Amino acid sequence: MIYVLPLIHPGFVRPQEEAGQVPAGKKYPPAGAEGGRDEQKAVDERYQRSQDRFRTVFENSPMGQKIIDPDLCIRQANQALATMLGLKGPKQLVGRRIIDFAHPDFVQDWEQLQEQLWAHRKPSFVLETCLVRPDKSSFWCRVTSVLFPDEEGELGYTTLEDITKRKELELANQHLYATQETILQLAAHDLKAPLANILMIVTMLRGNAGVLSIDSAKARQDVEELLALAEQACGQANALLRDVLFLGQLEATRATKHRTNLGAFLDKRMAVFRLSAQEKSIHLRLERPKTPIHANIHADKFGRILDNLLSNALNFTPAGGKIRVGLRQLKGRVRLVVHDTGLGIPKALQPHVFDKFTSPRGRACTATPPRAWACSSPSR
Numbered sequence: 001m002i003y004v005l006p007l008i009h010p011g012f013v014r015p016q017e018e019a020g021q022v023p024a025g026k027k028y029p030p031a032g033a034e035g036g037r038d039e040q041k042a043v044d045e046r047y048q049r050s051q052d053r054f055r056t057v058f059e060n061s062p063m064g065q066k067i068i069d070p071d072l073c074i075r076q077a078n079q080a081l082a083t084m085l086g087l088k089g090p091k092q093l094v095g096r097r098i099i100d101f102a103h104p105d106f107v108q109d110w111e112q113l114q115e116q117l118w119a120h121r122k123p124s125f126v127l128e129t130c131l132v133r134p135d136k137s138s139f140w141c142r143v144t145s146v147l148f149p150d151e152e153g154e155l156g157y158t159t160l161e162d163i164t165k166r167k168e169l170e171l172a173n174q175h176l177y178a179t180q181e182t183i184l185q186l187a188a189h190d191l192k193a194p195l196a197n198i199l200m201i202v203t204m205l206r207g208n209a210g211v212l213s214i215d216s217a218k219a220r221q222d223v224e225e226l227l228a229l230a231e232q233a234c235g236q237a238n239a240l241l242r243d244v245l246f247l248g249q250l251e252a253t254r255a256t257k258h259r260t261n262l263g264a265f266l267d268k269r270m271a272v273f274r275l276s277a278q279e280k281s282i283h284l285r286l287e288r289p290k291t292p293i294h295a296n297i298h299a300d301k302f303g304r305i306l307d308n309l310l311s312n313a314l315n316f317t318p319a320g321g322k323i324r325v326g327l328r329q330l331k332g333r334v335r336l337v338v339h340d341t342g343l344g345i346p347k348a349l350q351p352h353v354f355d356k357f358t359s360p361r362g363r364a365c366t367a368t369p370p371r372a373w374a375c376s377s378p379s380r
Contacts, residue, residue, distance in 0.1 A: 064141070064160035070118045072097045072110060075155065084141070084162060086133035098158075103130040103138055117147050117156055128163065140167040188244040195241070199234050202227050229272045236307075239300040257296040262327055262334065263288040269303050270325065273310045281319045284310075288327040295334050306336075313340035 064081030109129040277284035326337040
């Protein structure tokens with residue numbers, strides 16, 4: 001028998017009433033009378049047609065279809081489900097529990113479906129799980145089960161879609177990501193040695209006779225400042241490499257934040273960019289209030305955000321242009337603005353400016369995490 005929702009109910013209006021042939025509320029002839037038999041025959045025919053329509057959809061669906069009871073016992077199944085499970089026909093499924101086909105690692109999926117539908121009375125439930133065929137081969141499927149009433153209680157109308165190919169693609173992508181991460185970590189590890197060599201050279205230069213014999217005090221101070229910037233850049237690169245090497249740990253744990261004087265932090269971080277701006281004849285300035293502004297930040301990570309914004313501004317601001325870094329407090333929040341006189345970001349690309357590996361040109365504004373946004377107006 002095909003299980004369907006009843007289409008004939010006590011409030012059903014007979015065709016004769018709709019056509020006005022029989023006054024509403026008038027009693028029909030007894031069941032034994034000719035009129036009663038005709039009416040019952042019409043009702044039965046309509047019900048049979050609804051059954052036929054449902055049977056056609058159920059049996060010819062390309063996806064697995066089944067009806068299960070609260071014990072997860074299969075009351076009815078179509079050929080597509082039998083084929084999916086490596087069986088000859090639906091009769092081999094009727095009376096068996098679908099959980100008998102569950103992969104040992106995914107039995108709890110069906111227990112969860114059972115609990116959500118019949119214990120918690122959820123109208124529907126969706127899951128992705130793994131099933132095993134009698135020949136021990138397995139496949140992934142997406143299961144959608146809908147609760148519906150029946151004379152014997154509530155049953156679950158369940159659809160199964162084979163998603164093995166999609167799952168295989170997901171696993172391949174995960175493997176690719178893991179491989180790329182391994183390569184990145186190896187590269188980061190190998191870069192530590194060159195950075196250590198640069199730091200060693202900086203130390204040697206500080207004690208070099210040629211540097212120490214520079215007559216001009218200002219010239220010696222300039223050289224020392226350049227060496228300090230080189231040392232600072234190596235320190236920042238080392239911090240980045242440490243993050244890459246411990247990427248998994250960083251994703252699993254929160255970075256420790258410290259209360260920081262943002263104005264002093266920005267002034268120190270911008271030192272190396274002032275040299276680049278000077279070489280390109282770009283005016284780079286920092287605007288900050290006289291009263292210090294403090295915030296809890298992770299200095300290395302926040303610094304890299306600033307580095308990216310300033311690098312972007314320097315790369316796309318023409319000679320003679322201006323870059324302004326503004327810091328202020330607004331309604332209990334700290335706002336950091338990086339403004340340049342470059343070309344601006346095309347409007348179509350503005351929603352994607354903070355996406356990974358996106359490099360549209362323009363002027364970027366960022367607020368303290370977790371809020372960030374970009375805006376662009378070439379005329380300003």
